Amino acid sequence: MTAIRCAPLALFLLSYANLTPAQSILGFTPTSSTRETEVESKFKSIPTPDEERRQHRIFTQEPHIAGSKRNNELADYIAAEWRKQGLEDVIIRRYDVYGTNPKSASLEMIAPTHYQAILRETPIPGDDDSKNPAITGAWLGMSISGEVTAPVVYAHSGNPEDYDLLRKQGISVKGKIVLVRYSNPYSYRGFKALTAQREGAAAILIYSDPAEDGYKKGKVDPDGPWGPEYHIQRGAITYDFMVPGDPQTPGWASVPGAKRIPIEDAVSAPKIMALPLSWHDAKPLLENMDGPVAPAEWQGGLPIQYHLGGERVKAHLKIEMDNGTQPYYVVEGRIRGADLPDEWVVLGNHRDAWAFGGVDPSSGTASMIELTRALGQLAKQGMRPRRTIVVCSWDGEEVGLTGSTEWGEQFADDLRAKAVAYINVDEATSGPNFHGQAVASLAPMLEETTRSLQDPSGKNLYDAWKATVEREKASAQSGPFNSGVLTSTLADTRIGSGSDHTVFLNFIGMPVIGLGFEGDYGVYHSAYDDFFWMNHFGDPGYRYHTLTSQLWGVTALRLANADLLPFDFASYASNIRQFVAELVNGKGMSKLDLTGARKEIDNFEAAGKRLDESMAQSLASGKINPAVEQALNQGMMQVERNWLNPDGIPGRPWFKHILYGARFTYAHLELPGLTEAVENQDWPTARQQAEILQHALEKNTKLLNELNERIQH
Numbered sequence: 001m002t003a004i005r006c007a008p009l010a011l012f013l014l015s016y017a018n019l020t021p022a023q024s025i026l027g028f029t030p031t032s033s034t035r036e037t038e039v040e041s042k043f044k045s046i047p048t049p050d051e052e053r054r055q056h057r058i059f060t061q062e063p064h065i066a067g068s069k070r071n072n073e074l075a076d077y078i079a080a081e082w083r084k085q086g087l088e089d090v091i092i093r094r095y096d097v098y099g100t101n102p103k104s105a106s107l108e109m110i111a112p113t114h115y116q117a118i119l120r121e122t123p124i125p126g127d128d129d130s131k132n133p134a135i136t137g138a139w140l141g142m143s144i145s146g147e148v149t150a151p152v153v154y155a156h157s158g159n160p161e162d163y164d165l166l167r168k169q170g171i172s173v174k175g176k177i178v179l180v181r182y183s184n185p186y187s188y189r190g191f192k193a194l195t196a197q198r199e200g201a202a203a204i205l206i207y208s209d210p211a212e213d214g215y216k217k218g219k220v221d222p223d224g225p226w227g228p229e230y231h232i233q234r235g236a237i238t239y240d241f242m243v244p245g246d247p248q249t250p251g252w253a254s255v256p257g258a259k260r261i262p263i264e265d266a267v268s269a270p271k272i273m274a275l276p277l278s279w280h281d282a283k284p285l286l287e288n289m290d291g292p293v294a295p296a297e298w299q300g301g302l303p304i305q306y307h308l309g310g311e312r313v314k315a316h317l318k319i320e321m322d323n324g325t326q327p328y329y330v331v332e333g334r335i336r337g338a339d340l341p342d343e344w345v346v347l348g349n350h351r352d353a354w355a356f357g358g359v360d361p362s363s364g365t366a367s368m369i370e371l372t373r374a375l376g377q378l379a380k381q382g383m384r385p386r387r388t389i390v391v392c393s394w395d396g397e398e399v400g401l402t403g404s405t406e407w408g409e410q411f412a413d414d415l416r417a418k419a420v421a422y423i424n425v426d427e428a429t430s431g432p433n434f435h436g437q438a439v440a441s442l443a444p445m446l447e448e449t450t451r452s453l454q455d456p457s458g459k460n461l462y463d464a465w466k467a468t469v470e471r472e473k474a475s476a477q478s479g480p481f482n483s484g485v486l487t488s489t490l491a492d493t494r495i496g497s498g499s500d501h502t503v504f505l506n507f508i509g510m511p512v513i514g515l516g517f518e519g520d521y522g523v524y525h526s527a528y529d530d531f532f533w534m535n536h537f538g539d540p541g542y543r544y545h546t547l548t549s550q551l552w553g554v555t556a557l558r559l560a561n562a563d564l565l566p567f568d569f570a571s572y573a574s575n576i577r578q579f580v581a582e583l584v585n586g587k588g589m590s591k592l593d594l595t596g597a598r599k600e601i602d603n604f605e606a607a608g609k610r611l612d613e614s615m616a617q618s619l620a621s622g623k624i625n626p627a628v629e630q631a632l633n634q635g636m637m638q639v640e641r642n643w644l645n646p647d648g649i650p651g652r653p654w655f656k657h658i659l660y661g662a663r664f665t666y667a668h669l670e671l672p673g674l675t676e677a678v679e680n681q682d683w684p685t686a687r688q689q690a691e692i693l694q695h696a697l698e699k700n701t702k703l704l705n706e707l708n709e710r711i712q713h
Ligand SMILES: [Zn+2]
Pocket: 350, 360, 361, 397, 426, 427
């Protein structure tokens, strides 16, 4: 636990903690801590499992893909609910973006035998939603249209090293159809598509192997949470790791009349045909393949021997897409701050789903509607937050993080001036295991917040979280999310991409937090991710939905009500030191001198510690000069912005954060510009990136020192 900020506060807490535990809240004076505790307990009493379930049913009633009529109706529904709940300035913002819709797709094996792929999910007994005729067939967002007849090659996960292995075996994929599998650990399918495109393949088929999310993991739907024979993982293949959002407006908002670049010039628009398959449809291809036997790691969960293929199996693939400009809608509402209306805490969840979106995202959407109901009730009872809480329902997250990116680009200047932080909830719950992500400066406050919440297991959420982290460390099964960089930290402070926090962190320079509960979940992005699945496996009692609303709201309220924003920059410094330490393990590092950057990390840490101490003293005294308070909070909000390099990271100018980035797989990538330069053994760029890091550290140290001066005079 890293939340103890300094000796004076710790002593103070030791002597008074038992009497008035509220005094321990980071960023609050004793008096405002007491008030905050009252507000929070009122807030926590409002969300109920019944209401969570009722809202979840509304959102999971019908498929609601980005751009669809149903998804747009749900935008209207959210706006109406928010107005009823008492939110203010509710508005639906329209963005005209390059969207994607399936028209038709067919896949036929024409040699050595004939097989017509089904490309649909079959109904599941007991799950009436799975019979809904509005469920689409197999498709991948942003695939191009086309037709090809070609041999099929098995390329394992479709990563660059997989093609190296094929090459060594004398197998070329040029002009052929590659068959790859979704992989564990998760790798974004768009990276698989780009890799296949670069290798010259004519098309890519991505299937769900039972080893990854099916019967090799456990019982399948409807007997268990894993993916059944016919489940299809849809998804987009947009190259949004290059630049997210509308491919035709890279870096600016797709508001009416905005300049649009030709789609041929858009770096994030794929130029390959792509289709997802269930294992039912992949098996006939795999079991008929010739060529060398695939290596042991390439063998999957099907009861066959996997071969590399390349000659014998030929297939005919035809995909027709309707890709073109269409409107996406972001719903925005707020509770105006009572004291500081121009300081914003921003919350968001995406609305669009590949089908019903039981987990992804409707569990989060239901939690958001319960959270806003509780906020509205508090405001009506005179418990309005000090700062403004802005809430958004994003659209087209699944396509390319599109709605949040366009909104963020539209309001970038406002957000850089006013935003305190962004708190994202995408999938609220697929099970009981809490995962919390935060930029390092907010990790201590997030951990402290979880101590005030009750987990359904009976423990407090902090202890439940700790048990989860320890269990996951022990089994060394690192999924998409790793735990924090410091052994004492629970929060995952390594933040990649793959959800709506991206524009806020990487483009605008806002501190971000991400919340969610996870469990065994094999129906991701399939039609079986629905109400039935949630009520049988994910969260049958809706207790984790309720807890998500509570946690999300309490975290937001602490940021919105704090006297002094609960940032911990000493914690940030130790994380950065760790990032640099990991980088130093790279080869050829003797060519790069990081002495200057290291010294600046020490200085930043020392300044952070001094500020922590001054703030704790000032808060404990209960007396803070309002002008000092304002200067301090404004200054602290600037720290994250100062990690931005306006030029962006080399090759990806949209991604401006120098500490946080993402790999093409969406995986986290710390010190992205520096790390990629070191990996490429590009020492001039590495030196230049190290200098940028050093200067940003200097700038923030200077800023913290100035704030510390302010508070002491
Ligand atoms: Zn999602």
